[in-house]
Amino acid sequence: MLQVAYIKQNTEEVKRKLAKKHFAETGLVDLIVAKDEERKSLTFRFDETKAKINAASKEIGGLMAKGQKEEAEGRKREVEALKAELQPVQQQLDEAEKAVHDLLIKLPNLPADAVPEGRTPADNEVVRTGGSKPELPAGAVPHWDLAKKYDLIDFELGNKITGSGFPVYKNRGARLQRALIQYFLDYNTAAGYTEFMPPLMVNEASAYGTGQLPDKEGQMYHATADNLYLIPTAEVPVTNIYRDTILKEAELPVKMTAYTPCFRREAGSYGKDVRGLNRLHQFDKVEIVQLVAAERSYEVLEEMVVHVEKLVQSLGLPYRILRLCGGDMGFASALTYDFEVYSAAQEKWLEISSVSNFESFQANRMKIRYKNNDGKTQLAHSLNGSSLALPRILACLLENNQTENGILLPPALQPYFGGEMI
């Protein structure tokens, strides 16, 4: 959520930046400014009247103590009148506050200057590429065939137990998942991230905090009997650890990592790219989250990108890093880098990580603040990224490393898996 004060001071800039994100309703900006002015003057009137009432009530206390009953009664009638006067003001004030808030949460975060212009994924900017596309042996097949051939994943069984998009990993497929999770977590903790195992269900306040609610409600599985949501990413419970807290600047940066399954209803998913592991309702992911001082967030973003990049490199996968254009970015993000790896048999780039700086957008919703060294309290900046999402990594590992004798695992993974080949 953007800060009203910022919007009021930089109205034109806000509109221009929203346009870059292809946010259509820039008229909301003027509405917010107007509503907030209304809120402010109502607040003034409310406070003024309330101050009179409080003062009079105090006097009544004194008069009663001295036994001056008639005087007290007189003051009481005055207060009654003031209260009648206050009542409609209070009502209007409540409405104005709610209106400002309801408008504010409709605005997406502003894109950073580095964000490329553009509307669709085709406009994303390739920042770097690495690795090289492998020469596949004759008769190379996509991962869903390999998964069957080596008995690693049973998609049909998942259909039976739950439904499509819930694969069952088995044998060395399950073992490889475990190895990847362990490897990713070790890699992250070695870089100073503290490991968490958070709840996989969150309450409304948490889902609101990271921006899943109110707009993206359809994306989450909702346990209505208890009003809890299955997490679409570890970002939700992990970032919410610090909801409503004021840190000391010395405590920053807060670096957290967590492995969790992620659940996505993907309500609006188009029937494309859904084969095999490409798009699932439940998948595993290791996430990294940082809370940092405002001045440092872009520096940290680059650090996180390099961190993820080295991890991808260690898996020996061909990859590219994209800077997302205004139209393709997420609602809450100010700058996002997507990582894609090349799935050689499908001949497709698959997104396996998204690293974003949210600046103070999430922190403002969650009230994550820090007291800086001058003693001033301000909003922290939050960042997160996948490090990494498992299914598509698995798909690439299988496809890119297939040989006639089996699948050769990258050296970094072998000790975790306990073998070289599948």
Added chain:
RNA sequence: GGAAAGGUGCCAGAGCGGUCGAAUGGGACGGUCUCGAAAACCGUUGUAUGGGCAACUGUACCGAGGGUUCGAAUCCCUCCCUUUCCGCCA
């Protein structure tokens, strides 16, 4: 699921319906002392939002939302949550 208790500041923990933003203790921070540290002593230790150049000051906030009252942390109602005991159970 049944029964009971309770939700107050960073934590613990007081709080006859009026002067309570809230005692006290601990912690943290600053200072005195010290070669340095500990101890001791002194001081500081809210958030949000208005007004003011500032000093300062108004308002709101004691789980959330309503209500009673001139006045609510204190009384009433609803909801949420926590703890303990019983039941069930990995």
